[in-house]
């Protein structure tokens with residue numbers, strides 16, 4: 252169906268009307284962006300986008316990411332107008348209300364048809380890069396017959412000003428992600444006023460410099476927008492289309508100003524805008540024939556979806572089962588067996604290795620049974636030990652590769668991993684130094700919020716990295732990541748715990764996991780490696796007290812478990828009975844029921860935690876009056892054994908503290 256200009260305008264104005272009304276009713280929100288970008292969105296949803304509103308999870312749909320999440324009413328209006336199940340007019344009336352499917356910013360876990368949570372500017376754009384990479388990888392594996400879609404993004408000035416956008420577009424340009432098409436809502440306005448007060452970047456030139464096609468169009472000219480999209484679809488590069496628009500298009504006084512950005516128009520301006528746009532009808536009233544036209548567009552993709560289904564049926568049963576398993580993020584049946592066999596081999600031949608090396612050993616057994624694992628690193632491959640046999644580089648020429656060279660782009664990597672996971676079909680794991688979790692954190696937070704099972708392989712997890720010094724030595728990172736809801740942190744102590752942490756990270760499908768791994772070698776302390784995953788409850792007793800009830804419990808994670816074991820021995824020589832509890836995941840322990848926690852924590856009168864990080868969080872185990880042997884400041888540069896001594900994280904210090912308490 253081709254639309255004449257008048258028909259197009261009516262459809263676009265329906266979006267504008269709903270956005271104005273929704274924001275007005277909520278008494279908060281952002282009408283300006285939906286009004287300005289309505290033409291671009293209408294062209295996309297009526298002429299280009301491959302979707303079937305009735306089936307928002309159809310695997311081969313085109314993805315549409317509203318990176319400028321503050322313009323959420325644009326997306327909600329589109330979902331309603333196209334007839335996406337679960338989005339009724341009443342939901343638009345409940346915009347921004349508690350429990351509604353129309354929250355202030357789009358939440359993919361609340362609302363069908365929302366591809367990713369957006370709101371923190373730049374994230375949607377960077378996430379879409381991962382979606383486009385996943386599309387290419389999945390197409391390479393299952394064939395274009397069943398995987399062949401585009402990723403479209405609407406990005407605002409703020410999205411492009413945020414630093415993460417640079418990492419994202421550089422990565423996308425380098426990977427020649429030609430099925431990624433970004434609309435820049437070039438309205439020249441942000442919150443503080445005209446963009447000219449803070450920005451003078453030539454975005455078109457910038458994208459070109461990053462390996463993109465880019466061009467400018469009038470963002471209110473439907474045919475020009477469509478033509479630009481068609482050109483983009485033929486390109487062998489990703490495309491950015493700079494769409495010149497007017498924020499708050501149609502509002503007589505506020506259009507083109509920051510007043511249209513983040514507040515309701517007000518009754519008078521709203522009425523005047525509707526009049527100027529030729530919109531009749533009251534609040535939330537969409538004429539039945541107009542709604543019908545929109546709904547027809549929403550249903551038009553059903554034919555393409557059915558054709559896809561028919562093509563899909565021609566795949567072998569085995570291939571379909573694999574496709575479905577992959578999209579459902581179900582782990583392969585062989586994984587558990589592979590991990591258990593690996594643990595048994597380690598028991599038979601114990602290794603003294605850094606846990607980053609132990610992680611590599613685990614990957615060696617995981618990769619062959621888990622084709623969906625996509626590993627990578629932000630330019631620290633030899634340090635993170637993330638590349639093993641079977642992981643070849645993912646490049647434009649080798650789209651079957653399962654190893655992504657993210658470059659020195661931790662934030663871009665973390666956001667791309669969100670996109671890879673959201674797209675479906677893959678489980679990404681990406682490496683960097685733990686201290687640079689800070690560089691990835693906003694995307695890690697979104698992974699946690701969305702409940703995405705992304706894995707972060709974060710090595711060099713403490714002062715134990717030694718010579719690189721305090722800039723590279725994480726101190727507060729473990730505690731701060733533990734504090735993030737739904738984020739799970741494992742700091743394994745040896746090769747067995749590392750294998751168990753990998754297993755738990757992969758088994759988990761409802762949230763992300765950090766694997767905090769050592770640079771320095773650690774003895775293998777575990778002497779059991781049965782099918783039971785002892786790390787599953789976050790902590791367990793490694794060594795009981797000998798000769799009677801424990802007087803002291805020593806809790807430790809990661810590299811400090813060795814210190815606890817040595818301290819226990821030294822205490823025994825002084826006639827004191829101590830047990831050792833390994834705590835690979837403090838927050839997982841604290842999520843266990845009270846009985847389990849009580850059993851693991853025990854009731855020895857002296858409780859000592861040893862961790863080369865800050866105390867924050869440990870009081871829940873050792874109590875306010877417990878002893879903490881760890882870091883109280885930033886670290887220092889030096890050989891790691893000297894640094895440990897310097898900061899008093901030694902068996903002797905533990906023994907001294909225990910004896911002092913005992914003699915009190």
Ligand SMILES: Cc1ncc(C[n+]2csc(CCOP(=O)(O)OP(=O)(O)O)c2C)c(N)n1
Pocket residue numbers: 281283284319321322370371372373407408409410413436438440441442498512
């Ligand atoms: C990371 C981040 N910083 C700040 C904000 C707050 N914020 C919301 S919209 C916006 C800027 C709006 O300007 P623009 O991106 O041009 O959107 P428009 O005015 O066109 O709607 C800001 C700073 C945010 N959402 N995310």
